Amino acid sequence: MRTYESLHTIPDDAFPRGTAIAIGKFDGVHLGHRALLARMAEIAEERSLDTLVFTFTNNPLSFLRPEICPEPILSSRQRLEVLERLGETACVMVPFDARLAAVPAEEFVERVLVETLRVGHICVGEDFRFGNGGAGDAAMLARLGERFGFTVEVIEDVEDRELGRISSTRIREAILQGDVGTARRMLGRPATVRGTVVQGDRRGRELGFPTANLGGELEGLVPREGVYAGWALVGGERHPAAISVGVNLTFEPGGDARVEAFLLDYSGDLYGRRIEVQFAERLRGMEAFPDAGALIERMHEDVSRTRGILAEGR
Numbered sequence: 001m002r003t004y005e006s007l008h009t010i011p012d013d014a015f016p017r018g019t020a021i022a023i024g025k026f027d028g029v030h031l032g033h034r035a036l037l038a039r040m041a042e043i044a045e046e047r048s049l050d051t052l053v054f055t056f057t058n059n060p061l062s063f064l065r066p067e068i069c070p071e072p073i074l075s076s077r078q079r080l081e082v083l084e085r086l087g088e089t090a091c092v093m094v095p096f097d098a099r100l101a102a103v104p105a106e107e108f109v110e111r112v113l114v115e116t117l118r119v120g121h122i123c124v125g126e127d128f129r130f131g132n133g134g135a136g137d138a139a140m141l142a143r144l145g146e147r148f149g150f151t152v153e154v155i156e157d158v159e160d161r162e163l164g165r166i167s168s169t170r171i172r173e174a175i176l177q178g179d180v181g182t183a184r185r186m187l188g189r190p191a192t193v194r195g196t197v198v199q200g201d202r203r204g205r206e207l208g209f210p211t212a213n214l215g216g217e218l219e220g221l222v223p224r225e226g227v228y229a230g231w232a233l234v235g236g237e238r239h240p241a242a243i244s245v246g247v248n249l250t251f252e253p254g255g256d257a258r259v260e261a262f263l264l265d266y267s268g269d270l271y272g273r274r275i276e277v278q279f280a281e282r283l284r285g286m287e288a289f290p291d292a293g294a295l296i297e298r299m300h301e302d303v304s305r306t307r308g309i310l311a312e313g314r
Contacts, residue, residue: 001080001083001084001088001089001090001091002014002089002090002091003080003090003091003092003093004090004091004092004093004094005057005093005094006094007092007094007112007116010092010116010117014090015050015052015090015117015118016050017048017049017050018049018050018118018119018120019044019049019050019051019052019117019118019119019120019121020040020041020043020044020047020049020050020051020052020120020121020122020123021040021052021053021054021113021117021119021121021122021123022036022037022040022051022052022053022054022122022123022124023054023055023122023123023124023128023130024036024054024055024124024125024128025055025056025059025060025168026053026055026079026083027059027072027073027074027079027168027172028073028074028168028171028172028187029074029079029082029083029086029187030166030167030168030171030186030187030188031158031160031166031186031187031188032125032157032158032166032167034086034188035155035158036123036124036125036155037053037083037086037088039123039153039155040121040123043121043123043153044121047120047121049120049121050089050090051088051089051090052090052091052092052117053083053088053090053091053092054091054092054117055079055091055092055093056093056094056095056096057076057093057094057095057096058076058095058096059072059096060096060101062096063096063097063098063101064101070169070172071172071221072221073168073171073172073175073187073191073220073221074192074219074220074221075194075219075220076093077219078192078194078219078220079093080093082189092117101132102132103131103132104131104132104135105130105131105132105135105136105140106131106136106144107131108130108131108136109136109141109144109148110144110148113150114148114150119148119150120149120150120151121150121151121152121153122141122145122150122151122152122153123153123155124138124141124152124153124154124155125154125155125157126138126154126155126156126157128141128154138152138154160185160186163182163185163186166186167186170182170186171183171186171187171191172221174186175191175221175223175224175279176221176223176224177224178223178224178225178226178228178282179282180223180228180230180279180280180281180282181280181281181282183279184279184280189278190230190231190278190279190280191220191221191223191278191279192220192276192277192278192279193214193218193219193220193221193222193223193259193276193277193279194214194218194219194220194274194275194276194277195214195215195216195217195218195219195259195274195275196214196215196216196272196273196274197212197213197214197215197270197271197272197273197274197275198213198214198215198216198271199213199271210262211244211260211261211262212232212260212261212262212263212270212275213258213259213260214258214259214260214261214275214277218259220276222245222259223245223279223282224245224282225245225246225247225257225285225286226244226245226246226282226283226284226285226286227242227243227244227245227282227283227284227285227286227302228242228243228244228245228279228280228281228282228283229241229242229243229280229281229283229305229306229309229310230242230243230261230277230278230279230280230281230306230310231277231278231280231310232261232263232266232275232276232277232278233275233276233277233278234263234266234270234273234275235273238278239263239264239265239266240263240264240265240306240307240310241261241262241263241264241277241306242261242262242264242283242299242302242303242306243259243260243261243262243277243279244258244259244260244261244262244286245257245258245259246258246286247286259277261275261277262299262303264303264306264307280309280310281309283302283305283306284302
């Protein structure tokens with residue numbers, strides 16, 4: 001996938017056929033976003049346009065209203081990877097900063113969408129706003145389209161027949177509550193966290209459950225504390241895993257919260273490797289056990305339940 005991190009780096013001949021553009025934050029790249037992307041692709045096919053995703057490195061609220069900006073579901077790098085897996089071929093992902101925030105709505109359309117990106121059609125969500133102060137909306141975009149020769153389509157929210165409206169806000173809330181099953185259903189894939197495996201206290205190894213301890217800056221939204229069934233992606237291979245999120249209440253109740261994964265039926269050195277943890281279902285909250293023996297017994301139960309859940313495809 002071609003990725004442009006600055007509007008100034010886009011060559012004049014980047015989109016010779018013109019573009020069908022999907023614009024949005026795409027936090028999580030959930031099923032609602034995928035409907036928007038699919039419609040963009042349909043229009044592009046009908047009108048022989050190139051497809052293009054336009055998004056931001058950061059949530060605009062991180063600049064406009066940092067005090068209310070939510071945690072991202074995915075890092076910018078994760079979003080790009082998901083978009084590429086979905087088959088997108090080009091993406092403009094630029095920082096939302098003071099310079100971009102100051103651009104008036106009409107100037108953004110004429111200078112960016114028309115002159116730089118050669119827009120022929122635009123797909124946006126129902127809550128789309130753009131331009132300085134959020135002055136632009138889909139209606140203004142449509143009026144400007146009549147002037148500059150492009151069309152606009154507002155894509156309705158996608159609803160799950162049982163869960164209702166799919167949104168990044170609802171997915172974020174579900175993950176933070178530990179309801180990774182609901183998040184997975186709305187995302188169309190598991191919620192994930194990614195980091196580099198670092199050396200911990202090796203207590204898991206002593207107990208017979210060596211874990212991969214994710215350290216450094218983590219990518220992805222960490223769910224509520226607890227023990228989860230899920231998977232660990234190592235070098236492109238997916239391994240079933242029992243995952244712990246939080247503080248070890250038995251041995252280090254005052255310690256730091258961690259994300260640790262015990263990879264079932266896996267042997268090998270993971271230190272220094274970057275792995276992705278995927279959450280399928282929350283098994284329980286974190287507990288303080290009276291001794292190591294009681295903890296080991298519960299860990300065996302967790303592993304057994306993990307095997308059963310993953311075998312059922314839950």
